Amino acid sequence: MSQTDAEVFAAHRKRLFSIAYRMLGVRADAEDIVQDAWLRWHGSDRTGVLSVEAWLVTVTTRLAIDRLRALKAEREAYSGFWLPEPIVEMDEHTPESQAEMASDLSMAFMWVLERLSPEERAAFLMRQVFDYEYAEVAEMLGKSEAACRQMVSRASERVQQEKVRFEVRREDHRNILQRFVAAAHSGQQDAIRAFISDDMQFVGDGGGKVPSYPYIVRDPDMIAELYAKFSKSGKTRYELVLLNGQPGLLRYIGSKLESIQCLETDGERITGFYVIRNPDKLAKLASSSGAVR
Incomplete structure (x- = not known):
């Protein structure tokens, strides 16, 4: 392992965790996905990689989609309502309580995301939360831009029906x-x-x-x-x-x-x-x- 590999990955780790957690709703699962992304990054042939961020985000998103598909079956068999596991902090000044912990990470928002299919959830998050262009989302998901637009539109309708309507300090x-x-x-x-x-x-x-x-x-x-x-x-x-x-x-x-x-x-x-x-x-x-x- 070269120090350069570790430093490059570390620069993107926070965003990768943010994506994985919003996809899965469980901190431990999100950390596992990020670790898997690191292993793939470290062992990959990166010849021709034009954007490190795009490569890492794509790998993380696809790993999260696969993991969420498996989790969906478990959650459907869960007794009663399954709620995401929030990240608990006692100190407001820890790094996780800063910019990445925005209103789009509230329990109400995460609860609504559970109604989406894994691919809908990924497309919606990549476009509406992380602000990637549709062409980038299509590349990440291996779909056409038209299909991604349709997924985001459908997901947005569901989210808007129930999403918290108030921004409170x-x-x-x-x-x-x-x-x-x-x-x-x-x-x-x-x-x-x-x-x-x-x-x-x-x-x-x-x-x-x-x-x-x-x-x-x-x-x-x-x-x-x-x-x-x-x-x-x-x-x-x-x-x-x-x-x-x-x-x-x-x-x-x-x-x-x-x-x-x-x-x-x-x-x-x-x-x-x-x-x-x-x-x-x-x-x-x-x-x-x-x-x-």
Whole structure:
């Protein structure tokens, strides 16, 4: 291995991880894809390679598509709703919380991406998120430009139907969650309900291991009652963290992490609850991020 190889790859590693994670929704899987891309880069004959970035992005995207095809079958057999595994950070100043952690990495956005086929997801991300030209996307996917345009158009329609419509500053998002936590600790259902939008949804991921709603909850009163019940136990506490670069919550029951909660807001009230309770996912996130303590 030459140092030049390593330095060239390292210069693109952040983007490759960003692509792989948005494709797969699991940090460990994304890291595996990036490692596979490195092995192919290191062992390849690069004679005639005009753009290192294009070569690496193409390899990473195709590896991610193949991996997602395999994962789709697993996720279809999953008990209940499968939610992506967010990247948990305790420190807002770590590199991952900077530019690559944008609104297009929110749990609401990642949740919508799960409705797309692997190739649709890749085409949409390459064009709409990473801003590659259609000719470049076609080259990456081995498709015609016309086919890529059709895939992106179809994916965009699906995403626009459900994508979060509000851009909220991180400070405002954090403030809403802090006030919501204070209301939750009070145990007063009306106080909690005041922070929940009428037009909301709650998606829970228990993985069949712990109780979770088997449907998307759209009743804000039901969710307010749920949070009030948790607080009345006297053993519940919340910790504010970053989840995919956005403020979110860890909920503990006593000393045990009970859930990871990605809460979307319009700047005034909470519009979306994406709650991961599957203990297997909680353990994986703790070991991979080192953030959950």
